[in-house]
Amino acid sequence: MVSEPILQINHLTAGYNDAESPVLKDLNFTINQGDFLSIVGENGVGKTTLMRTILRQLKPLKGNVDYFPSAHAVNIGYVPQFRNIDSEYPLSIRDFVGLNLTGFKLPWLSRSERKRVNDMLVHTGLQDLANRPMGQASGGEKQKAYLAQALVEEPDLLILDESTASLDPVSKNELLNLVEEINQKLQVTVIFVTHDIALAKKYASKFLLLAPGTYVSGNIDELTNDKVWGMMESHV
Amino acid sequence: MFNFEFMQNAYLAATVIAILCGIIGVFVIARNMSFLTHTLSEIGFAGASFGVFMSWPPLNGMLLFTTVSSIIVGQLSVKPARRENVISAISALFIGLGILFLSLSNKNASYATNILFGSVIGISRADVWQISLLSIVVLAVIFVIFRYLKFDSFDPVGAQVKGVNKQILSIVFLILLAFSVSVAAQIVGSLLIFILLTIPAAVAKYFARTVGGMMLLAVIIALIGVWLGLYLSYVTNLPVSFFIATIEALFYFGALLTQGSQKSV
Ligand SMILES: Nc1ncnc2c1ncn2[C@@H]1O[C@H](COP(=O)(O)OP(=O)(O)OP(=O)(O)O)[C@@H](O)[C@H]1O
Numbered sequence: 001m002v003s004e005p006i007l008q009i010n011h012l013t014a015g016y017n018d019a020e021s022p023v024l025k026d027l028n029f030t031i032n033q034g035d036f037l038s039i040v041g042e043n044g045v046g047k048t049t050l051m052r053t054i055l056r057q058l059k060p061l062k063g064n065v066d067y068f069p070s071a072h073a074v075n076i077g078y079v080p081q082f083r084n085i086d087s088e089y090p091l092s093i094r095d096f097v098g099l100n101l102t103g104f105k106l107p108w109l110s111r112s113e114r115k116r117v118n119d120m121l122v123h124t125g126l127q128d129l130a131n132r133p134m135g136q137a138s139g140g141e142k143q144k145a146y147l148a149q150a151l152v153e154e155p156d157l158l159i160l161d162e163s164t165a166s167l168d169p170v171s172k173n174e175l176l177n178l179v180e181e182i183n184q185k186l187q188v189t190v191i192f193v194t195h196d197i198a199l200a201k202k203y204a205s206k207f208l209l210l211a212p213g214t215y216v217s218g219n220i221d222e223l224t225n226d227k228v229w230g231m232m233e234s235h236v
Numbered sequence: 237m238f239n240f241e242f243m244q245n246a247y248l249a250a251t252v253i254a255i256l257c258g259i260i261g262v263f264v265i266a267r268n269m270s271f272l273t274h275t276l277s278e279i280g281f282a283g284a285s286f287g288v289f290m291s292w293p294p295l296n297g298m299l300l301f302t303t304v305s306s307i308i309v310g311q312l313s314v315k316p317a318r319r320e321n322v323i324s325a326i327s328a329l330f331i332g333l334g335i336l337f338l339s340l341s342n343k344n345a346s347y348a349t350n351i352l353f354g355s356v357i358g359i360s361r362a363d364v365w366q367i368s369l370l371s372i373v374v375l376a377v378i379f380v381i382f383r384y385l386k387f388d389s390f391d392p393v394g395a396q397v398k399g400v401n402k403q404i405l406s407i408v409f410l411i412l413l414a415f416s417v418s419v420a421a422q423i424v425g426s427l428l429i430f431i432l433l434t435i436p437a438a439v440a441k442y443f444a445r446t447v448g449g450m451m452l453l454a455v456i457i458a459l460i461g462v463w464l465g466l467y468l469s470y471v472t473n474l475p476v477s478f479f480i481a482t483i484e485a486l487f488y489f490g491a492l493l494t495q496g497s498q499k500s501v
């Protein structure tokens with residue numbers, strides 16, 4: 001099977017209007033349907049900026065991002081790097097996951113929507129905790145709930161922005177096993193932003209390594225520690 | 237007590253207002269808008285005295301002032317850190333204006349206390365209809381935008397990712413809040429509206445786990461406050477807003493206490 005692209009990044013220059021210089025320059029890159037892509041790079045190199053550009057929260061300064069078959073047809077689920085859920089946050093995990101089912105519809109969820117929420121809770125192993133307030137969930141449980149919330153809308157592309165950063169090694173693997181299963185069974189394309197090279201190598205099929213002013217991409221087995229350190233050091 | 241038409245009217249109006257405030261309040265609390273609600277009630281005072289000055293019904297003046305100012309506040313995309321100061325300045329300005337209009341209108345001081353503290357006797361059957369109609373409009377809009385409002389209020393980061401139009405949503409909500417403030421002021425007065433708009437929902441947040449549950453609980457707490465408050469006011473001849481404020485405050489402190497003991501277990 002020849003893989004079809006889902007996203008094509010053409011001569012993309014991205015960043016913030018008020019910044020003196022763009023964060024990313026002349027980036028060219030294709031993501032195919034079903035890819036599990038890992039994006040690595042040091043703090044501040046522009047990973048989140050790239051994700052926000054893909055999500056159309058930021059306009060490209062130059063170049064463009066093409067979506068296939070069309071921009072409207074690609075449903076993107078995003079688990080952002082930061083979220084403000086404090087310990088007094090009242091909603092149950094179940095209600096939190098259901099928030100993503102929007103539209104000008106009846107306030108309460110339909111039977112089929114409730115089933116979708118439930119399926120995702122089962123999928124992410126949260127069914128026993130479904131009625132616990134989000135504020136009382138552990139860091140790992142929260143991450144799973146964020147994932148379930150993003151998945152409940154059945155995205156074609158799932159973006160995880162350092163979703164594993166605060167997790168212990170066991171929970172990290174647990175979460176990524178889940179993502180791997182979703183990638184393989186549901187054919188959801190995954191972009192996984194991380195600092196953990198070992199984790200990227202274990203789960204991803206491709207990589208994009210960002211460094212200030214430059215980047216490399218390829219199949220995951222070409223991603224070596226030497227390469228990462230080489231790229232970073234050449235800019236120190 | 238229900239033999240008197242003014243008590244019937246007061247109970248009807250209070251019931252509608254409690255339902256409205258309980259529901260809107262859940263979003264006020266989730267969106268951290270208690271402070272702004274307080275300011276809107278002061279703006280409502282200015283609007284009501286402007287109404288009196290113009291020889292309009294006070295409610296119309298309130299609706300005008302609170303709606304216009306909530307649109308202005310919605311447009312001020314100032315940084316959150318500076319927002320409270322800006323709002324304080326706006327509210328100072330409006331209290332000043334309220335006092336000015338009242339003194340220009342040559343109405344006696346009891347008119348001012350009615351606006352500030354609400355009044356039970358002053359509510360006619362026509363007022364009840366107007367209050368109900370406005371409340372139905374507000375609740376109907378909430379019904380239509382419910383899922384977006386809920387997402388944006390309870391998970392702003394997630395809603396932004398989803399591309400929910402925050403700007404439009406927050407202006408629509410501010411206008412709904414302005415309407416609610418004006419309506420609620422009819423019974424508790426502009427000084428104490430924020431009590432019905434914030435405390436029942438704040439208490440409900442401690443005990444409910446779903447948005448629907450929070451609304452139900454907030455409505456119940458608001459209803460207990462106004463029903464009991466009206467009764468006590470009737471029996472003792474003391475101001476109804478005093479009783480409502482006291483009952484709601486007791487709910488809040490009670491919730492804090494039970495919450496505190498739960499956490500230490
Ligand atoms: N809203 C903003 N306005 C202006 N500049 C910004 C904004 N957000 C981020 N930046 C800048 O853009 C650059 C890239 O930031 P970005 O968040 O994309 O980095 P990152 O690779 O995700 O880093 P990290 O690994 O720490 O998450 C940084 O220099 C940052 O200071």
Ligand SMILES: [Mg+2]
Pocket residue numbers: 047048049081161
């Ligand atoms: Mg980042």
